[in-house]
Amino acid sequence: xxxxxxxxxGGGRWGFALARAAQVAGNRAxxxxxxxxxxxxxxxxxxxDVSVLGARATLIILAVPSAVARPVATTLGDSTTGxxxxxxxxxxLSSEGLLPxxxxxxxxxxxxxxxxxxxxVLAHDLLEDRPSVIAVASHYPEVIDSVKAAIASxxxxxxxxxxxxxxxxxxxxxGALLVGVGFARELGVSEPLIAGLMVRALRESALMGIxxxxxxxxxxxxxxxxxxMAAMAQQDARPEVAFGQKIARGARASELAAEMGVRxxxxxxxxxxxxxxxxxxxxxxxFETLATVIEGKGEVAEITAALMRS
Amino acid sequence: xxxxxxxxxxxxxxxxxxxxxxxxxxxxxxxxxxxxxxxYNEIKRLEAHPGDEREQLVTFRNxxxxxxxxxxxxxxxKLEQLARMYAWDVAGNFDPKVYRFASRVLPSLVGGLLxxxxxxxxxxxxxxxxxxxxxxxxxxxxxxxxxxxxIVFVPTHLSNFDSVAFGYGIERENxxxxxxxxxxxxxxxxxxxxxxxxxxxxxxxRRIRHTLYKNVLKAYSxxxxxxxxxxxxxxxxxxxxxxxxxEKLKLGLAGTGIEAMIRTALRGxxxxxxxxxxxxxYQLTLEARTLIEDWLAEQGRxxxxxxxxxxxxxxxxxxLVRKLLLTEGSIVLRFGDPLDPFGNRVTSxxxxxDRRGRTVDPISYVRRDGRIVMDAARDAQYTRELGxxxxxxxxxxxxxxxxxxxxxxxxxxxxxxxxxxxxFGLIRHKDEVFVxxxxxxxxxxxxxxxxxxxxxxxxxxxxxxxxKRGATELLDEAVRAWSGYHSFPVLAAQGDGYVLADTKLLLxxxxxxxxxxxxxxxxxxxxxxxSGGAAKAGQEVAS
Numbered sequence: 076x077x078x079x080x081x082x083x084x085g086g087g088r089w090g091f092a093l094a095r096a097a098q099v100a101g102n103r104a105x106x107x108x109x110x111x112x113x114x115x116x117x118x119x120x121x122x123x124d125v126s127v128l129g130a131r132a133t134l135i136i137l138a139v140p141s142a143v144a145r146p147v148a149t150t151l152g153d154s155t156t157g158x159x160x161x162x163x164x165x166x167x168l169s170s171e172g173l174l175p176x177x178x179x180x181x182x183x184x185x186x187x188x189x190x191x192x193x194x195x196v197l198a199h200d201l202l203e204d205r206p207s208v209i210a211v212a213s214h215y216p217e218v219i220d221s222v223k224a225a226i227a228s229x230x231x232x233x234x235x236x237x238x239x240x241x242x243x244x245x246x247x248x249x250g251a252l253l254v255g256v257g258f259a260r261e262l263g264v265s266e267p268l269i270a271g272l273m274v275r276a277l278r279e280s281a282l283m284g285i286x287x288x289x290x291x292x293x294x295x296x297x298x299x300x301x302x303x304m305a306a307m308a309q310q311d312a313r314p315e316v317a318f319g320q321k322i323a324r325g326a327r328a329s330e331l332a333a334e335m336g337v338r339x340x341x342x343x344x345x346x347x348x349x350x351x352x353x354x355x356x357x358x359x360x361x362f363e364t365l366a367t368v369i370e371g372k373g374e375v376a377e378i379t380a381a382l383m384r385s
Numbered sequence: 386x387x388x389x390x391x392x393x394x395x396x397x398x399x400x401x402x403x404x405x406x407x408x409x410x411x412x413x414x415x416x417x418x419x420x421x422x423x424x425y426n427e428i429k430r431l432e433a434h435p436g437d438e439r440e441q442l443v444t445f446r447n448x449x450x451x452x453x454x455x456x457x458x459x460x461x462x463k464l465e466q467l468a469r470m471y472a473w474d475v476a477g478n479f480d481p482k483v484y485r486f487a488s489r490v491l492p493s494l495v496g497g498l499l500x501x502x503x504x505x506x507x508x509x510x511x512x513x514x515x516x517x518x519x520x521x522x523x524x525x526x527x528x529x530x531x532x533x534x535x536i537v538f539v540p541t542h543l544s545n546f547d548s549v550a551f552g553y554g555i556e557r558e559n560x561x562x563x564x565x566x567x568x569x570x571x572x573x574x575x576x577x578x579x580x581x582x583x584x585x586x587x588x589x590x591r592r593i594r595h596t597l598y599k600n601v602l603k604a605y606s607x608x609x610x611x612x613x614x615x616x617x618x619x620x621x622x623x624x625x626x627x628x629x630x631x632e633k634l635k636l637g638l639a640g641t642g643i644e645a646m647i648r649t650a651l652r653g654x655x656x657x658x659x660x661x662x663x664x665x666x667y668q669l670t671l672e673a674r675t676l677i678e679d680w681l682a683e684q685g686r687x688x689x690x691x692x693x694x695x696x697x698x699x700x701x702x703x704x705l706v707r708k709l710l711l712t713e714g715s716i717v718l719r720f721g722d723p724l725d726p727f728g729n730r731v732t733s734x735x736x737x738x739d740r741r742g743r744t745v746d747p748i749s750y751v752r753r754d755g756r757i758v759m760d761a762a763r764d765a766q767y768t769r770e771l772g773x774x775x776x777x778x779x780x781x782x783x784x785x786x787x788x789x790x791x792x793x794x795x796x797x798x799x800x801x802x803x804x805x806x807x808x809f810g811l812i813r814h815k816d817e818v819f820v821x822x823x824x825x826x827x828x829x830x831x832x833x834x835x836x837x838x839x840x841x842x843x844x845x846x847x848x849x850x851x852x853k854r855g856a857t858e859l860l861d862e863a864v865r866a867w868s869g870y871h872s873f874p875v876l877a878a879q880g881d882g883y884v885l886a887d888t889k890l891l892l893x894x895x896x897x898x899x900x901x902x903x904x905x906x907x908x909x910x911x912x913x914x915x916s917g918g919a920a921k922a923g924q925e926v927a928s
Contacts, residue, residue, distance in 0.1 A: 087564065134752070152741055157727070157749030185745035187727055188763075214766045217753060 078102050082132030084125065084151060086110045088139040089164060092201035093192075094119045096226040099204055105131060116202065129154030131294045134162065134221045136192070137180065140338045141167030141247075144176050145183060151382035152184035160218045162190040162211065166366045167340040167370060168247045173287070173351055175243035190218040193246035195305030201231070210297040212242035234297055241289025245299035248280040248348065250315050251341035253306050255365050257319025264379070271302060272382065276361035283348060286355045315341060319368075328369050345369055390613040391562055397612070398476055405604040406465060407473045412600065416460045417452065419597045423467060424449040426595040464597070471601040475566075475587050518550060519849055522720030522782070524558045526733035527661055530723055531561050533735040534657025535610045537642055538563055539775055540718075541630055541664045542619035551617070551665060554718040564604070564609060565617035566638065586720045606638045607709060610645035611656055626680035627907075628670065629896040630783050632882035634772040641872035642726040642771075647751050655748060659731055660771065666848070668786045668866050669715070670893070676891040684808065684907065715786070715866075717848060721778030727767050728774030780900045785836055786848035790866045791863035792894030793904050794828035795820065795876060799885050800905060808907045811890045821882040822860075830856030836903060845901040 081097040084092045086108020094104035095116045105120040106112070107128050112121050122128070128135050128151070135155070139147050144165055155161070161184065165176045174182075177189040190213030200207045211222045211233055219235045228234040236242055253274060259269045281294035293299060306313045314337045321331050332339050345366050352359045364382050413419055424445045425889040431442040448463065455463070530536060548567065555563065589602060609616060622635035642658045649656040670676070709803055722730055727748045729737040737747045750767065751757050799811055813838045837852055839845050851859065864883070867875040867890070875894075877886040885891060898904030 149741065152739065152743065157745050157747065158752040158755075182740050184741075185729075185739035185743055185749075187750060187767065214769075217760065218760050 079134070079224060080105060080132045082128035082135040083107065083138060084128060084135060084147060085138035086112055086115075086137065088123070088198040088202070089138075091115050091119065092198035093138060093164060093226065095204070096201050096228070096231050097272050099230060100224075100226050100228040102225055113295075125150050126154035129156075129159065133158065134218075134225050136159045136225075137161060137163040137165065137176070139165065141340060142170050142338055145171070145179050146184050148180050148183035151180075152186075155184050155186050157185050157187060159184075159186050160188045160190070160215075160221050161186045162192055162218065162222055164192040164248045166193070168243065168344060168347075170343055173347055175240055175287075177239055177243060188214065188215045188218050189239075190215070190222065191243050191246070192222070192283060192303065193242050194234070195297060195301045196231075197305070197309070204230050206230045206232075208234060208297065210234050210236060210242060210291045210301070212236040212239045212293075212298070214239055217232055236293060236296070236298075238290045238293045238355060240287050241284050241291075241293030244284040244287050244289050245280065245294045245296075246302065247340065247344060248283070249299060249302045249306070250313075251345050251348070251362070251365060252276050252280070252303060253313050253315035254319040254322070254339075254341045254345075254369065255306055255361065257316035257321075258323045258368050259319075260316075261320040261323035262379075269307075269373070272361055273307070276301065276365075279352070279357070279359040279361055282357045283352050283355075283359070286351070286357060315339060321372065322368060327371055341365075342369060390566060391615070394564075394614070401605070401608055401612070402469065402472045402476055403926070405601060406468045407467045408604045408608070409472075409597070409600050410461070410465055413464060413597075416457075416464045417644070419595075419600075420448065420452055420460060420463060420467070423595040423597045424452065426788065427593070429595070430592055438638065447666055465502070467597060468601055471598055472605065475589070475601060475605050489736050493563055518554060518557075518716045518718060520554050520558050520718045520720075521784075521846075522663070523722065523733070524560065524720060527659075527720060527723060528558075528560055529733050530659045530661075530731065530735055531615060532676045534659055535561065535613050535645070536561070536615040536723075537610065537639070537660045538617040538659060539620045539639065539660055539662050540617070541779055542621045542624050543665060543667065544624060546667070546671050547619070547624075547665050548617075550718060551663070552828070561615050563615040563617040566606070567576045569892040573771050603638060603641055603644075607641040607645050607648070610641060610658060611649050613656065620698065620772065624672070624676060626676050626683060627899075628673065628677060628680075628893040629904075630779050630900040632776055632780075632900055634775060636768050636772050638765060639771065640768040643751070643767055644759070646726055646747065647757060647759050647764075650748050650757050657735055657747075658725065658726050659735070660724045660775065662724070662775045662782070664717075664719050664721070664779055664782045664784060665716065666717040666719065666784035666786065666897075667786050668863075669849075669870055673890055673893050674871065677889050680893075681809075681812065681889065717784040717786075717846075719782045719846065721775075721782045724774050724778070726771060781844055782846060783897065783900055784846045784848050785851065785897065785901070787851060787854075787859040787863040788866055788894045789897040790832050790836065791798070791825075791829055791860055791876070793892045793898045794825060794832050795883075795885055796888075796895040796905055797832075798825065798828065799888060808892075812892065814885075815888040816877070816884055818885040819879065819882055820885065822857075823881075825883060826857045826860050829860050832903065833859065835900070839901060 076103055080103045081094070083104060083106045084095050086106050088112070090106055090108065094106050097104040098116065098118060103120070105122055106115070107122050107125050109123050115121060135151065137144065137147065137151070144163070151161070161180050163180060169179045175191070177191055180186060180189050190211055192209055192211055194208060194210035195205045196209040207230065209226070209231060210247060211219055212235070213219050214237055219233045223233045223235070230340055245257060255276065256269060256273065259272070277294055277300060280299065281291045284294055285291055306316065314335060318331060318335065318339045328342050332342060345362065349359065349362050349366050352362065360382060364378055367378060427445040428442065428449060431438055431445065435442055452460070527536065538551070540547065548565070565586055567586040569588045569590040587605065606616065619639050620634040620636050620639055621631040622897045626630060639660070642660065645656060646658050725731050725737040727737070727747060727750050729739060729745060729747070731737055736744050739745050739845060748757065753760070798820045799814065799818055801892060803811060803814055806814070833851065833856065836845060840847050864876055866880070871887065871890060873887055875887045876883040895904045899906045
């Protein structure tokens with residue numbers, strides 16, 4: 076197959092990691108970003124002009140934080156047509172409701188053939204060509220084919236699913252659970268108990284995912300349990316874990332976010348998914364606890380005791 | 386206005402049938418499988434209910450027996466014969482003379498027959514339907530689009546009266562006539578059959594379930610759209626059993642819209658296709674009783690096909706129409722915004738626009754690596770998304786009338802009286818719960834006010850006059866409409882109040898509220914109490 080050009084919107088580590096994956100797969104990558112890109116992988120083209128992506132690539136990967144996904148997608152919409160494929164690599168749901176980012180893309184652009192990337196893959200593994208596995212979900216088989224052609228290689232296995240909503244919800248909720256992992260670890264909760272709680276939390280997540288139109292099995296696949304296992308095994312690899320630890324030491328969520336300099340998606344996400352669950356009569360004690368933790372309310376002993384009882 | 390394409394239908398009919406047959410044959414990858422499938426399904430069906438089709442049964446038995454011995458050429462011939470037989474059976478007829486006669490004379494006839502009082506009062510014979518059927522929505526835009534491309538009307542489906550009301554509505558608004566697939570059972574009535582047959586309806590035999598027949602239907606629908614014949618599908622598939630507005634669609638033939646667009650584009654002359662969602666709203670539903678019984682049976686998994694219901698009884702039809710005519714605006718045909726086959730909005734000059742208002746070329750959606758391609762899996766997904774867009778239009782164009790609001794308020798009283806009962810439990814408490822008139826009237830008023838708020842946000846529509854009228858007036862109007870039409874009282878007057886008498890019909894009429902988030906949803910097992918709660922939550926998670 077002849078080389079293709081993959082457009083990547085977002086110049087964080089994640090964006091360049093995906094650009095590297097495209098290179099390894101024998102393709103060209105253009106990254107659109109306004110950030111400083113001095114440490115980018117060799118051979119990756121950079122532009123500040125979004126319209127370059129639309130003109131040169133059919134497949135565009137959106138790799139920005141969920142908070143800016145909407146405005147970025149709006150801009151992208153000006154230089155895309157119905158012929159483009161847009162796949163996002165955002166771990167989160169849109170900040171102004173619980174819309175999956177693929178829905179935001181469909182609202183803000185003329186593009187209909189959308190998809191999502193998720194799973195246990197880490198940016199630095201991709202940047203160093205270490206063998207990894209990534210999940211792609213789309214309702215459109217050709218989007219999946221295109222993503223495979225773009226980034227699959229002997230060092231990156233692409234696993235496909237047609238459960239887009241489930242994949243996006245799983246990916247977002249795992250991020251939230253990691254806060255709980257960090258929190259519990261800091262308090263000296265044993266790893267087996269954390270594992271037990273996470274299994275429960277994953278079931279709660281799956282129930283919410285089903286209510287949002289996803290499939291249960293997706294939560295027990297790469298985007299759910301796969302991502303969770305990877306993040307739990309990797310000490311401090313994800314900011315959510317570190318965030319949970321600092322909360323346990325008494326820091327306040329709002330101050331922490333500013334101090335850590337990264338966006339902690341679960342701060343906004345947890346209260347919103349909780350009210351989503353309540354509206355639908357889904358019992359989610361672990362998420363209830365998580366909300367209490369993030370708000371900084373409640374005594375640790377009480378929290379633990381309540382969880383053991385419920 | 387140019388003469389609608391359908392006026393040419395008879396001249397083109399043979400050509401259309403030929404094209405359908407050759408298309409079905411071209412796509413038949415495995416003739417043996419198709420023939421076996423057809424024979425198997427037909428033998429099964431005809432053995433169970435041979436009726437007057439014994440000859441067919443023999444034919445298919447012989448076919449099944451001899452298939453194995455046939456050579457490829459012979460199978461191909463058999464396949465062509467069958468496909469041609471089905472195509473001719475499906476193909477409709479259009480007689481401009483009958484159409485002109487029907488459109489000029491029928492309304493007067495129907496209007497005159499049904500509302501003699503009005504006629505005598507000098508309103509003119511057509512006044513009755515004119516006043517009682519209200520049409521709303523972007524009619525002018527739709528008329529312009531009909532000049533640019535093929536219109537595919539996709540209305541909600543509640544009653545067998547729908548095709549009559551819809552047909553009358555589009556004729557009166559000077560919209561072009563549309564061809565549509567009607568159940569073959571409707572063709573058994575000679576008078577109805579004569580009109581339907583000559584007004585462009587094509588015959589769909591729902592009892593035939595094999596692939597070859599379905600392929601013929603799809604090809605027929607596709608060829609008509611390609612050739613510019615405006616069409617009508619009820620995307621819900623059948624009449625809504627629950628009385629609710631469709632929230633999930635079967636779509637079936639609607640997918641042929643994309644196929645028609647692609648095929649014409651590949652030939653270099655792309656035909657634009659516009660889907661026009663519409664809701665048909667009635668104060669009273671002809672077959673309410675039978676439909677809700679069927680729905681309840683289905684909830685208990687014992688579904689049966691309705692063969693004989695109120696709509697086959699002329700007397701009931703006449704009573705219904707008389708009742709409907711008592712209230713002004715008791716039938717509302719409301720058109721939603723036109724959509725392209727991908728669910729994008731369409732401007733009045735036929736341009737597709739995305740949600741941000743940018744113009745987008747619909748052909749771009751079927752391109753891969755720059756080339757226009759057909760892809761069944763992709764197009765099925767596009768059609769699902771079109772279905773979602775149509776459902777959004779249905780929801781916000783749902784017109785609530787007094788019967789729906791009163792049933793909603795009364796059913797809520799029933800639930801309050803029996804908070805722990807499930808759906809079937811509630812239904813069993815008929816003739817039990819008494820509600821004082823004042824209390825019920827207050828509840829109706831509150832429900833109406835919540836509905837008015839949602840109307841302000843563009844999430845639903847209140848029927849003509851519903852906003853201005855007093856709650857008591859709405860209550861009286863609904864009770865008057867029900868009484869005498871339905872065999873037993875829905876709300877039975879008793880002293881200074883009402884007994885919730887017919888709980889099933891209350892459920893039926895309140896089900897119309899479900900899509901707006903104001904009604905009790907049996908599926909969700911709860912009431913979406915916060916104003917617009919369900920509607921909002923639905924948007925939140927809609928993908």
